[in-house]
Each structure stands twice: as C-alpha cells, then as structure tokens.
Amino acid sequence: MAEAIVFIIFAAVALVGAVSMVSASNPVYSAMGLLTSMFAIAVLYVVLDAHFIAAVQVIIYAGAVMTLFLFVIMLIGVDKSDAYGTQVPLQRMMTAIVAVGLFGAIALAGRAAWITGSNAFGTPGLNGTAEAIADELFGTWMVVFLSTVMLLTIAAIGTIALAYFKGAPDAEVAE
Amino acid sequence: MTITITWFLLLAAALFSIGVAGVLIRRNALVMFMSIELMLNAVNLTFVAVSNELGLIEGQVAALFVMVVAAAEVTIGLAIIVAVFRTRSSANVDELAEMKG
Numbered sequence: 335m336a337e338a339i340v341f342i343i344f345a346a347v348a349l350v351g352a353v354s355m356v357s358a359s360n361p362v363y364s365a366m367g368l369l370t371s372m373f374a375i376a377v378l379y380v381v382l383d384a385h386f387i388a389a390v391q392v393i394i395y396a397g398a399v400m401t402l403f404l405f406v407i408m409l410i411g412v413d414k415s416d417a418y419g420t421q422v423p424l425q426r427m428m429t430a431i432v433a434v435g436l437f438g439a440i441a442l443a444g445r446a447a448w449i450t451g452s453n454a455f456g457t458p459g460l461n462g463t464a465e466a467i468a469d470e471l472f473g474t475w476m477v478v479f480l481s482t483v484m485l486l487t488i489a490a491i492g493t494i495a496l497a498y499f500k501g502a503p504d505a506e507v508a509e
Numbered sequence: 510m511t512i513t514i515t516w517f518l519l520l521a522a523a524l525f526s527i528g529v530a531g532v533l534i535r536r537n538a539l540v541m542f543m544s545i546e547l548m549l550n551a552v553n554l555t556f557v558a559v560s561n562e563l564g565l566i567e568g569q570v571a572a573l574f575v576m577v578v579a580a581a582e583v584t585i586g587l588a589i590i591v592a593v594f595r596t597r598s599s600a601n602v603d604e605l606a607e608m609k610g
Contacts, residue, residue, distance in 0.1 A: 337511075337512050338511065338512045341512045341516060341517075345516070345520045348520065348524060349520070349523060349524070349527070352524050352527040352528070352547055353527060355527075355531065355540070355543060355544070355547065356527060356530055356531040356534065356535065356540075356544065361537060361539050361540055364539075364540045364543055365543065368543045368546065368547060371524070371547060371550070372550060375524075375550055375553075375554055378517065378520075378554065379554075379557055381512075382517070382557050382558055382560075382561040383561055384557045384560070384561065384569050384572075386569070387553075387557055387569050387572050387573065390573065390576060391553075391576070394576055394580060395546070395550070395576070395579075398580070399546065399579070399580065399583050402583060402584070402587060403539065403542075403543065403583075403587070406539065406587045406590065406591060407539060409591065410539075410590070410591065410594045410600055425533075425534060426534055428533075429530050429533040429534040430530065432529065432530070432533060433526040433527065433529055433530035433533075434526070436525070436526045436529055437522050437523055437525075437526040440522040440525070440526075441519060441522060444518060444522075460560070460561060460564045460565075460566065462557075462560075462566065462569050466566050467566060467569055467570060467573065469566075470566050470567065470570050471570050471573065475570055475574075478574065482574060482577045482578070485577065485578070485581050486577065486580070486581055488581075489580075489581035489582075489584050489585050490584065492584075492585050492588070493584045493585060493588045496585075496588040496589060496591075496592050497588060497591075
C-alpha cells in the first residue's frame with residue numbers, strides 16, 4: 335500500500351515536471367521541470383529496489399547533466415522568441431495527436447504482456463546494490479564497459495576539439 | 510490496490526510520448542535536447558521496471574549503459590550547440606535549416 339501511494343505521488347510529479355518542461359517558454363523553467371522529473375524518477379527507482387541506479391540518477395542526471403544544461407543556457411542567453419514552433423500550420427495540434435497516438439500504440443502493443451505478466455509487485459531476491467551491479471558489470475559485460483570508457487574518452491576529445499574550433503575566417507561575415 | 514509493473518511501464522510510455530511532443534513542438538535546440546534526455550530517462554525506467562519484474566540485474570546494467578551514452582551525448586551535443594551559437598547567434602533550429610555556411 336505504501337508503495338502504491340509513493341508511486342502515485344511521484345508518477346504525478348514526474349508527469350507534471352515533464353509537461354512543464356515542454357510547455358515552459360523560458361528554457362530555465364524547462365530545465366527546472368526536467369530536474370523535477372528526474373528526481374521523481376529516482377524515487378521510483380528506489381521503489382523498484384534499484385538503489386544504486388537511483389543514486390547514479392541523482393548524481394549524473396540531476397547533478398552533472400542538468401548543471402551542464404544550465405551553464406549552457408546561461409552562456410548563450412535566454413531567447414524567448416523561439417518558444418513554440420510556428421513553421422508548420424496546426425503544429426501544436428498535430429504534435430498532440432502524434433504524442434497521444436504514440437502512447438496509445440505503445441500501450442496497445444504491450445497490453446497482452448503487461449496485464450498478464452505480473453503477479454505481485456517486485457521479485458524477492460533482486461537487490462540493486464552497487465555490489466550486485468558490479469558483479470554483473472565487471473564480469474559478463476566487461477568488454478561493453480571498456481567500450482563505454484572508450485566512448486567517454488572520444489566524447490571528451492570531441493568536446494575539446496569543438497571548443498578549440500574558432501570557425502571559418504568568414505564566420506563573422508556570414509552572419 | 511497493488512502497483513504492478515504495468516503502471517511503471519505506462520508511466521514510462523507517457524514520459525516518452527511527452528518527450529516526443531517536446532522534440533516536435535519546440536524550436537529551441539536546448540529544449541529539444543532536454544526532451545531527448547527525458548526520452549532516455551523513460552527508457553531507463555522501463556529497463557529498471559522490467560529488471561525488477563523478472564528478477565534479473567541485467568536491466569539495471571543496461572540502464573547504467575544508457576546513462577553513460579546520455580552523458581557522452583550531452584557533452585557533444587551542448588558543445589555543438591555552443592559552436593553553432595558562436596557563428597549564428599541563435600539556438601533556434603528553424604534558423605539553421607539550410608546546411609550551408
């Protein structure tokens with residue numbers, strides 16, 4: 335019962351945060367909405383016994399990624415002129431139809447498996463501690479883990495390369 | 510009332526759909542990028558929920574890998590947005606529609 339209450343509260347918080355992220359006209363408010371949503375998802379991870387993933391969610395997403403987003407928002411300034419797209423006629427209505435249709439399609443596609451698939455909440459014996467994840471990560475998935483190390487190194491090098499990129503000599507003229 | 514995995518999966522589907530709507534409706538590159546992050550979060554929630562349902566730890570490992578890819582994507586994507594902003598003084602994707610200059 336307690337799980338049901340926690341789920342309902344934080345699912346509502348996650349949805350409200352996500353909707354406010356999409357609908358806010360100011361990018362800073364969008365970032366705050368996404369931050370709210372990520373914290374709520376972290377709580378849901380705890381409900382799902384994924385404690386380590388919940389901690390990583392808060393540290394990486396809410397900590398590092400959103401800080402980076404806010405830095406870039408402050409760096410390039412808040413431009414309110416581009417709040418909503420107006421290029422395509424009826425863009426908002428069509429977007430709403432696409433989003434609702436996608437949700438309905440996902441629900442319909444998974445309906446058979448979802449309704450019959452679960453007997454009780456949670457499987458006893460699964461405990462998402464750092465130790466359990468590390469056993470799996472540094473055992474079976476060692477090669478994949480090392481390739482993510484390579485991926486992060488490449489991303490860091492690419493970011494440095496982009497930061498040193500001064501642009502074409504006529505970049506100011508093209509503006 | 511018991512909360513089954515269905516509720517978590519439906520929540521993840523709803524969050525993913527909101528992220529899709531954000532990418533489609535917003536023209537600010539930063540907000541579109543945040544919507545992509547929201548979609549990745551929804552997929553992570555699906556991974557962890559199914560991991561809990563099946564009693565397999567692999568779902569949480571997959572969620573960890575998704576987070577690593579998302580972190581790499583954020584660094585590169587934001588660097589590209591800043592580089593574009595330096596030359597064009599805009600983060601609006603509609604003004605960057607042509608692939609020249």
